[in-house]
Amino acid sequence: MTELLFTPCRLGPLTLKNRSIRSAAFEGMCPGHMVSDDLLNYHKAVALGGIGMTTVAYAAVSQSGLSFEHQLWLRREAVPGLRSLTDAVHKAGAAAAIQIGHCGQMAKTSVSIKCLSPSGKFNLYGPTWPRAIKKSEIHSVVDDFGQAVKLARESGFDAVEVHAGHGYLISQFLSSYTNKRKDEYGGSFQNRSRFMKEVISAVMEAAGTDMAVLVKMNLRDGFKGGMELDESAEVARILENMGVHALVLSGGFVSRAPMYVMRGRMPVKIMAHYMHEKWMKPFVSRFGNLLIKPEPYTEAYFLKDALQIRKAVKLPLVYVGGLVSKTGIEKVLGEGFEFVQIARALIHDPAFINKIKTGEISLSGCNHANYCIAVMYSGKMACYQNEKDRSAPWLKYLEGK
């Protein structure tokens, strides 16, 4: 079988040495919202592990876009640390991307100065009660995206990935579930997509001719009343016409259908154990499964929907979601996707790609038990399979998985 994975491929102005990209997956390694040695070393390990491009996870374009402690905030002070990270990644033979975004209603009020959303609807999953963003603030968030791209360039990144999915601010504007505005940013699809278009214009201008621009977008929001495939195909066409270099096709809405993104079950007792907010722990432990409903997992779970977008546009597409085997990766690439993104298999083992290349493995040890998602709330990135001490009582929950 021809190995598509290990063939080079163009991504806008870049050529990646192979078709694998480390998907943006929050590392929790940015105390004070700055780069740490742990963050640098993790991405260096992924680069040494054979990836074509590694993506530093969600970096907020402004303080109000922060949704976690230990989350990167792309501001001038962060540039030297990021420059060391991109130097290390380049030296290890991979390209470097950074995901930029604004979380809107998911802002963590302890670290963010304000919590904004298109129309100020209560968000049970924060819980937060955001206020509706004013037009002047919309313009300034658009500028922040442009500024973030300039800082990414100064930091040596080859690419930026704009987060327009998962119920983050751009996705909150696109979805009629969160966007109830009555002005030119709400109502019709054309109006709901206006904010995204303004952001992408600013991003494309700042990216110039030498940086690649990817957009991570939703195929479906994952619940009744959210965005569906007909509108996401329109989003894809708009982005293609605006000159974006590739689309990353994902789905889900953190404040409504969080497990739609990653599938499987959230280990809520572990999540509760690691939460900082003491008052929320008993609530999450007891009722977490009702709020964070499990979603069935199958390998390459977004493939059927992603193929619909493949038919709608010609630009390079990045498949993400449930890739853990060489066969799965080759199948997806064989269906006409230019790249694959992988998150959990690379949290389990940064050398996943090289191990596939050498034939050491053909299947990741990641079993999507989603421990990595539960511990993310503590500012730690870890795989249950790799934890040496599994005797702690809150870990018993995952025994046998």
Ligand SMILES: Cc1cc2nc3c(=O)[nH]c(=O)nc-3n(C[C@H](O)[C@H](O)[C@H](O)COP(=O)(O)O)c2cc1C
């Ligand atoms: C621990 C963890 C953190 C994540 N953080 C982000 C994030 O910051 N931004 C994002 O777009 N997706 C995030 N994701 C979703 C992944 O990028 C990816 O879309 C999803 O995990 C499916 O890919 P996989 O099956 O290869 O893990 C995260 C996933 C995990 C497991």
